[in-house]
Amino acid sequence: MxxxxxxxxxxxxxxxxxxxxxxxxxxxxxxxxxxxxxxxxxxxxxxxxxxxxxxxxxxxxxxxxxxxxxxxxxxxxxxxxxxxxxxxxxxxxxxxxxxxxxxxxxxxxxxxxxxxxxxxxxxxxxxxxxxxxxxxxxxxxxxxxxxxxxxxxxxxxxxxxxxxxxxxxxxxxxxxxxxxxxxxxxxxxxxxxxxxxxxxxxxxxxxxxxxxxxDIVGFILVATFLGSLEVVLDEGQRKDWFGSNLIVVFACLTVLSFVAMIPWELNHKNPVVDLRLLAKRQFGSCFLVMLATGAILIATTQFLPQLLQDYFGYTATWAGLALSPGGLVTCVMMFVIGRVSGYVQPKYLIATGATIIAFAMYELTNLYGDLNFGFFVWSRVYIGLGLPMIFLSITAASYEGITKDQTDQASALINVARNVGGSMGVSLAQNILAYRQQFHTSRLVEHVVPSEPAYQESLRTATQFFATRGASTVDAQNQAIAWIGRQVQTQSAFLAYIDVFWALAIVSACAVPLAMILKNVKRGGEAPVGGH
Incomplete structure (x- = not known):
């Protein structure tokens, strides 16, 4: 046995x-x-x-x-x-x-x-x-x-x-x-x-x-660089970026650790990160594509449930269920692409997968308040169709031209790209969401003034609605004003989420030309199923 x-x-x-x-x-x-x-x-x-x-x-x-x-x-x-x-x-x-x-x-x-x-x-x-x-x-x-x-x-x-x-x-x-x-x-x-x-x-x-x-020094430099970068990305918008001493300190740490890391790792006999791999066109392109893929995968997995719970009234269970069909499609596609990859060059599969994901992000820009459960399920299904084309194909493409003693480093770096990309994707989306929501709110409230005929009509209609529910004239008007305020906040949130999905669509689209510059690889069998 x-x-x-x-x-x-x-x-x-x-x-x-x-x-x-x-x-x-x-x-x-x-x-x-x-x-x-x-x-x-x-x-x-x-x-x-x-x-x-x-x-x-x-x-x-x-x-x-x-x-x-x-x-x-x-x-x-x-x-x-x-x-x-x-x-x-x-x-x-x-x-x-x-x-x-x-x-x-x-x-x-x-x-x-x-x-x-x-x-x-x-x-x-x-x-x-x-x-x-x-x-x-x-x-x-x-x-x-x-x-x-x-x-x-x-x-x-x-x-x-x-x-x-x-x-x-x-x-x-x-x-x-x-x-x-x-x-x-x-x-x-x-x-x-x-x-x-x-x-x-x-x-x-x-x-x-x-x-x-x-390589303890190299490890500390890598950890300092990634950790400090994440603090800057996550806290920057909330701390007013470089108006905050905290952000300035961590930005300096990010730059200094990155600058010190390059000569140390290039000259160390046993580096914790082999930077020469990233300098190769083939592997470097795969690394960047995986960064983009990780950003979209993790960002959408976080922001879709957040959107559904905050603005569509879904429970956490139903928000999770909206993502699950896409995951099931991913399971099936893993095996399909594993077969197809024996006949199609990885760069074409990666480009196709990135195009499908960009289309899924574009679909999500058609966001409004009356969307049903099926819309979000299908958006995730499209992502589920594209992801396996990228994940499995990058495994084959990234090892092209890599010597046997570099395979461990290559595997680790591709996984690092997915996780760092995911973290950067969440931070990018969070910053865009917060900044653009403020922007859209400020623009929308320009029209919520007593002199605007549209505002007067909305206030009158809403006041009548609450009055028919038993509220006094004063209470009905106060409730109508509060309701209009909530509508402004909701609409600005929708517009901000649309901006987030546009940004993710652009990130995904950028992976297409990166994929097309990859070299052809020797085909001779199925791609491995999975890879973490």
Whole structure:
């Protein structure tokens, strides 16, 4: 039942490798689930912790940034200190921090625990693929990665609906507490079933013997750059940008850490980030496309539920359900594109996927107050059609021209691009929403003045309506004025969301020319299903 002739060369040891595949899929499912489960609960979180929606968005971005930061280090740390030990440490940190998130008493505590959760989750992602690769012989790895891919694509489907249902029926805290039993089971099974293959043990001994050390300076510079950039993007609009000393300080940290990172990483023998990869046309273009894709995926997963709950009266459960059909389409398309990619060059699939997503964003600009549930479902379905074309094709395109010793770095950087792009997408959308809502409100109120005939007619009609409901003349007029004010706020919000979707459409459209400059790659089989 083993994966190879010699159990010592397998991560499964004497155990059935399919059991290992299931265990790894469970751990991966739990981690990927947390990228979307909290999105529909942000309204409950902001209410429960008495913070604004823009501050609650840090719950999403802090996780993504922490996840991206540790991705750059996880491959080396796993080789240096043992894959099994590092994987167990990552699961433990993820599970414990999930419990702490569930018991968070303030936004600051929740963000701190969410960062820890992201650090644990980022350590799990690349190791899961390595464990699978070492548990199965080459001829069976495709089937194993298919199971792994199902866990990856199903988790975002379930996440919004599950998060909405838990928030509506119980509390937003359960979006995090639900990880506790799953994490405990996964930790026990990894301890019991997984072992470090002989080759990995030899690699660890070699690194120790040669005194190869972790690039701690490079890691600190990367973490400082990404963390400071996120503070600037998330807090800039609320703090009046460079009118705030806080933003100035973090902007300086962003620039200084970035400038210092380039020569350090280029001249370090074992860099935490291989910047030479990003300088290659093929890989650099794939990195930028994944940045854009991550921005659209995460931003829409957050802002569509927010829009539906705030202005269409949806519960968190129904807001989550509006996203789920698109996720189901993504599941199906993963397998379809896996077949098609054997016959079509990745650059054409990426360009097609980006075009479809740009069209989906354009559709969302047709926003008004009487839209039904089906409109939002279909907008997400279009996104679900386009995303697999990009995700699977980038895997094939990004490895073109990459040497074997660079594959770990390439995999980590593509995942970093998705998470950093997602975080930047949320920040971009949040800033556009806040700024444009202020702009549209100021323009609309120019017409809400007593001298305007349209305002007079609206006030008269609304006053009559409230008077027929039993209000006195004075109360009816006051209620009519308040109602007009709410209509102005609602309309300015719709116009601001339209601006957000226009911006995301432009971001997606920019990925098309980037895709078309990619080189042709050698085709010879199906693309891997999934990839985290």
């Amino acid at each position: 083993g994966a190879t002739a010699n159990p010592a060369d397998s991560a499964a040891g004497d155990h059935n490798p399919w059991i290992i595949a299931v265990v790894v899929a469970i751990a991966t499912f739990m981690e990927v689930l947390d990228t979307t489960i909290a999105n529909v609960a942000l309204r409950y979180i902001s209410g429960g912790l008495a913070v604004g929606p823009d501050e609650a968005a840090w719950v999403v971005t802090s996780y993504l940034v922490a996840n991206a930061i540790v991705l750059t280090a996880s491959s080396f740390l796993a080789k240096r200190y043992g894959r099994k030990a590092f994987f167990m440490a990552a699961i433990t940190l993820f599970t414990v921090s999930s419990i702490l998130c569930g018991f968070a008493w303030s936004l600051e505590s929740l963000l701190f625990f969410r960062v820890l959760q992201g650090l644990g989750g980022g350590g799990m992602a690349p190791l899961a693929q390595s464990i699978l690769a070492d548990s199965f012989p080459p001829e069976k790895r495709g089937q194993a990665f298919a199971l792994y891919g199902i866990a990856i694509v199903v988790a975002p489907v379930i996440g919004p609906t599950l998060g909405g249902w838990l928030s509506d029926q119980y509390s937003w805290h359960w979006c995090f507490l639900i990880n506790a039993p799953v994490g405990a089971v996964a930790l026990f099974l990894i301890w019991w079933l997984v072992q470090d293959p002989k080759s990995a043990v030899e690699e660890r001994k070699r690194l120790r013997r040669e005194g190869v050390r972790f």
